Amino acid sequence: MQTHEIRRRFLDHFVKAGHTEVPSASLILADPNLLFVNAGMVPFVPFFLGQQTPPYDRATSVQKCVRTLDIEEVGKTTRHNTFFQMAGNFSFGDYFKEEAIAFAWSLLTGSVEDGGYGIDPEKLWVTVYLDDDEAFAIWRDKMNVPEARIQRRGMKDNYWSMGIPGPCGPCSEIFYDRGPEYGVEGGPEADEDRYIEIWNLVFMQNERGVGISKDDYPILGPLPKKNIDTGMGVERVAFLLQGVENVYETDLLRPVIDKAAELTGALYGDKHEDDVHFRVIADHARTAAMLIVDGVNPGNDGRGYVLRRLLRRIVRSARLLGADRPTMAEFMAVVRDTMAPSYPELATNFARIETVAVGEETAFLKTLGTGSKLFEGAVDAAKAEGRTVLGGTAAFTLHDTYGFPIDLTLEMASEAGLSVDEDGFRSLMAEQRQRAKDDARARKHAHADMTVYKELLDRGPTEFTGFGELVTEAHVLAVITGGERLHTATAGQKVELILDRSPLYAESGGQIADIGTITGPGLKIKVDDVQKIAKQLWTHKVTVVEGQVTEGDAVLVQVDPEWRKGATQGHSGTHLVHAALREVLGPNAVQAGSLNKPGYLRFDFSWPGALSEQQKQDIEVVTNEAVAANYPVNTFVTDLDKAKKMGAMALFGENYGDEVRVVEIGGPFSMELCGGTHVQHSSHVGTVTLLGEQSVGSGVRRVEAYVGLDSYRHLAKERALLAGLSSTLKVPSEEVPGRVESLIERLKAAEKELEKTRAANVAAAAGGYAGKAQRVGDLLVVADAAPEGVAGNDLRTLASDVRGRLGSEPAVVLLLGNTEGKVPFVVATTKAAQSMGIKAGDLVASFGPAIGGRGGGKPDMAQGSGSNPSGIPAALDAFRARLSELAG
Template sequence: MQTHEIRKRFLDHFIAAGHTEVPSASLILDDPNLLFVNAGMVPFKPYFLGEQTPPFSRATSVQKCVRTLDIEEVGITTRHNTFFQMAGNFSFGDYFKREAIHFAWDLLTKSVDDGGYGIDPQKLWPTVYLDDDEAFGIWRDEIGVPAERIQRRGMKDNYWSMGVPGPCGPCSEIFYDRGPDYGREGGPEADEDRYIEIWNLVFMQNQRGEGGAKEDYEILGPLPKKNIDTGMGIERVACLLQNVDNVYETDLLKPVIDTAERLTGKTYGAPNSADDDVRFRVIADHARTAVMLIADGVLPSNDGRGYVLRRLLRRIVRSARLLGATGPTMAAFVDKVIETMSPSYPYLAEQADEIRAVAVGEEDAFLKTLSAGSKLFDDAAEATKSRGSSQITGSDAFTLHDTYGFPIDLTLEMAAEAGLSVDQAGFTELMAEQRSRAKADATARKHGHADMSVYRDFLDRGPTEFTGYTELASEAKVLGLVSAGERIQVAHPGDEIEVILDRTPLYAESGGQIADRGVITSADGVKLTVTDVQKVGKSVWRHRVRVDAGEVSEGADVLAQVDQSWRHGATQGHSGTHMVHAALREVLGPGATQAGSLNRPGYLRFDFHSQGPVTDSQRAQIEQIANSAVETNYPVHTFETGLDEAKAMGALALFGENYGDVVRVVEIGGPFSMELCGGTHVGSSAQIGPITILGESSVGSGVRRVEAYVGMDSFTYLSRERALLAGLASSLKVPSEQVPDRVENLVTRLRDAEKQLEKLKAEQARASASGLLDSAVRAGDIRVIGGRVADGLDGGELRSLATDLRARAGADPAVVALFSQTGEKLPFVVATNEAAREKGVRAGDLVKEVAPLVGGRGGGKPDLAQGSGVDAAGVDTALARIVTLAGE
């Protein structure tokens, strides 16, 4: 049975049992505890925590999940995956243990012809919590499982909580016996490799207190309503129904491994190929996870979610290279994942170009990193040998891995080729410290769970009515006041609070458009200045305000007003963003899709997918097309329709965004620009005013950014530029149109003069240094050539001079030490020739020894090292010390 069929049968089973199907939430939720959604119940947490009232009493879903705490362990075993699908059924104060157990058993054991999975009941072993006699009795007396196949287990295994104070309860897990080939008899208590868990039924009936995540916490008492939360692992069931050993051999991941075999020439599962098999599994697992993350809007970066994605993509690249791939592989892996996963997630096929562009862009960047890492490795290897050691330090290996992204397994391989080993114990210790810090951070985040229950009453009332599309002032009623997370009845002048209204014209920040500014007033003298507007649960507007006058209380009648000037500038910025997006796609092609945006009055910032920079001519063309659309004065139409209908019309959706069934379409100029957008816009394109693109830059792998002014801000910017040009023309005494040529001529002349000056400076330095050869001193049989040279030389010039003197010193052992006064700084360079190094004299050691004598520091390689100090009076002492050290 294919995985997509397993998924469909689960949903069909529970829909037939009266459950509402809830589509999978995005892998990214607004939850301070979570980097990614990591369990099927996460989207339902507000209901279980009592923060919101669920709109249904029964629900079912197949939730996308990602767990990345132990990325380095992926592939080493066949049980660990970063991405998985968790099927679940949920009851909110409706049914409880009996129904949950029967629902699960029926689906697992019902025949395939009848819509079930057709699993042999004799293969299934339930477990229950130690004292849960009720669940034990249901399994034994109603389901008919023999008592010897029902095992009681302790809190660690069969008692569930979210790891923080809140709902908890016993659980009953269902295990499948894979047979004696996989381990010893005795049920899950004896061997969880043979008996694998496929379903967990959580009976959420109690409230827990503070304490450890697993066992060390107090049960405070029963919940007001009992709930059910279950989770069935789709991938694990697929292993059983497809009769394969592990998830990597199922229909979703094996095709990716097949692709890797084709690209690398290696074979998965070949004799004596354990290391290669790990790499195949890493590719298959990480490719699927990366595709799902990118599709939900995650982009590679150096922190947070983006860093996790970057690590996954880089592990794919390095695994492919270690398997023997010599060229790019990412596009093939991404395409195969999309092919296998899109039957369950059709949007992957729709976003294929964007997903591929992000992943391939990161591959290209990392291949360059690998090249740079090889140079860094060479430096570490040389330093190791110069110390007389044969082992690269754990610190060097960790720095290569953590700071430069250079994989440890490549470090090990290259070290072996260089006749060196790596202090793996030291590396592992540093990695463990890093993981420990990460886990501590994760634990700390759990205590940062924002208490959103204060907004529950407002969420239960239904959404705030947003009137801002058609009016800038609306009469409203104060539904509630919130201060420091608590409901209050009244606020006084000087207070900064949140105000919840039943209706409002003030736009809440979303879709790249920042919140409106405005005021809330009342007939009895209340004046509240609105500083920000945010959404709660995507439906309730909370106005952050400062009480300037009067006392505002819950239930008051008020007038909410938008700052008209602010709104005018905001609509110009947002509509201008649509113009720039359309122009970008016209010039760069349909692949230049949106990757993020920010617009505020008079300004817009637009991020888009692109594998290379925008040329000057392309930038000019984009600006011209956008302004031509403004001048044409296209009408702006907005309307609501179904998501599928909007896409059929050609409306563009924001990459990674989750939309509802009904969407708002903003159409400017018919086919010129049509996007799904909830923002506020001008009435016609001419109201945007001029658009001036300020610049274009890179903001990440495969993502570029343009910034622009619109309206009066654009006019003001152009006026400043015109005044600047006029001033230059006046100073140069040429017409404005000749300024660029005249400036270019001046720059060329200046560069020529600088080159001539540098040449004279170098000749002067060589002349002053020539005398140093004649005045060299002997330290045993080593010749020391040193002293102060011409002032004003920087480190680079000193290096060039030192290497020249070293070459002129001949084959005899020689050390060159040069100092130069440059303002308040004293740069210095030490160089040694091969004969001196053979006698144990190393430039790096000498620099570290003498740098303090001139009030500085430095370091470098055995052949060439440099530093910088501030005390020129110490030069003679430093030179004497070098002579002493060279002669030892």
């Protein structure tokens, strides 16, 4: 059963049981205690604590999770993943232990035909908290689990919390028995390698305090309600249902390992050291892609440092496996292809994922090239002096000059048989931080007085006049550059101007700033941008075109009227689209961000999946019906409580004071809290054309649209494009889609025929190679170059076919490809040759150096790749010479 199917069955099971399906939250939440979301229940914590009222009594989700405490263990064992998916069902004061246990048991043991996982109940063991007699009795009496397969465990194992103050409670875990070949009898208490935990049912009823370990913290008291929080490990259930050895063998991670084998020439399963590197690549590539798509960028601290570390471990592992060129783009593409069915944002945002990951790889490859030489020199020096510790100064230089994270230095030193003077390293780091602080203080005294804005704020906020007029008389309060008061500026200078009044809108609430001019006698200034300081002070970023501006000058400030017209169209259009989304999709389609500017709007909203074509059409129709209705646009100021009672909606990410401005379009059609500029009637927005809809994060979708003249220009361009296609295809415009679809089908059919022809040619070539077999002692030998372009599975198939045509005699086949500067190869042996002690994997060493290649495999077949096509003749000669030795 594929992992995506496991996820779907879980959600369907609980939706049928009355749960609301909740999309996975982002891995990044505004919680100062958490670097990443590390458990499925994290997004629901405010509900468990009673801080917020949940909009549902029971919910289900498959939550993205990342845990990074065990990064060093990834790959060394098959039990650690940094990214994983936690499927859960949650009750907020609704049902409790008996129902939760029954829900889990029925899904795990229910038949596949009925939507279950079809697990044999005899394979399942359960654990309960020491004194939880109620849970013990439910398992025994209601689920009919024998007492011998129910074990009581202590607080460390069966009392759950997030590891920080918050909700907690006793839990009951479900384990799967993999069989005697994986360990000793005796249940989870005896062996957790044989008995794998797959589900944890937390009976969340208490709140914990601060503690230092899993079983050393105070219980502060009961929660407002008894809740259920469960977590089923999707990856663990997947490897059990797919009949593979571990999570790295499943359908989501094995393809990354296979790609790494293809790119490096190494073989997974050949030796433990290489297997560790393969698993590091598979795990970290997936985690990195998921972090990037949720907005994390590589950096030197916090989340950014974790991402950087993951990406750099991928690069280094690939190099250690034999990669001699960049590999990151291909790893990320495999992650996209395997994970996108559940997380479509990986596909829609792949350009950003690839750019971030490849950029970090490029930078780190340079780091490795120079820093590794320094590291190797330091290691050689230490060993020559008989030391077993790499000095702190060397570690600091690697970090400070070459960007080596200390974790990488520790890892490389360990591989070289050395430890690192971490205390010395951290002492030098502390000295560097102190120097940076001293330097910052020196610069502050030498340059601008950074209190300049505070002094201006003390005079009161900027008076914004732009709601009622586009031209305002004002006075210049300050001329600033780089935080320093200049008092005056002349033609050619770019400065900031602080005015007492301004009609120019300062960027906020998704609306970008106005542009315009500031003029006076002999003075002309171009306003490029307007921003807010402390939400009160307008700072105008300007270029002085003519004359001189001085503090105290009286000036005339004017908004570009065409710009403002387009800006109001875009902003009012955003409100109309928001209202249309809620009318078509329902009240759960709430705003999650926006951007509007002249002629264009972008709107992000919470929604669990892609919109259908019909939904997109309906949204566009409702929006344009509101435009045609010519609704009046009214604005008024009231207090926040009254606005909320009226049903006014708050904008994403905006903080409000006691008094708020309400923008009302068409009475109940749209009412939002908004400080932006708007049209006077909805018809002034003009036609709204949706450009598309996409995912921008888990549970967040984005629509984009043109408005006004930009909408007309877009539609005109589309009309011209359709007319061109109609003319080229010689069909009426309404038949263009059908004709294009027909052409695509014909193209696909032609490609299939080409593929059949290519496969037939490969098969036909086998006879020719078999006919050229040479006798070397008692061996038949085929050693030759494959047809140009043949590689991968085709090369393997060809070698196997040639071997089959050589009959039962002792025979060995070597075929060397030449594809884009790479030399893929396959060695195949017959059973008779193997009985003579000739093994395919052992033969690689005889010819591999000539082509700069490496590889391996089993006695009957081995494969790999080299990087030196010019060495093919020498490789063939070396191979034949080795077989002559073996044949006597």
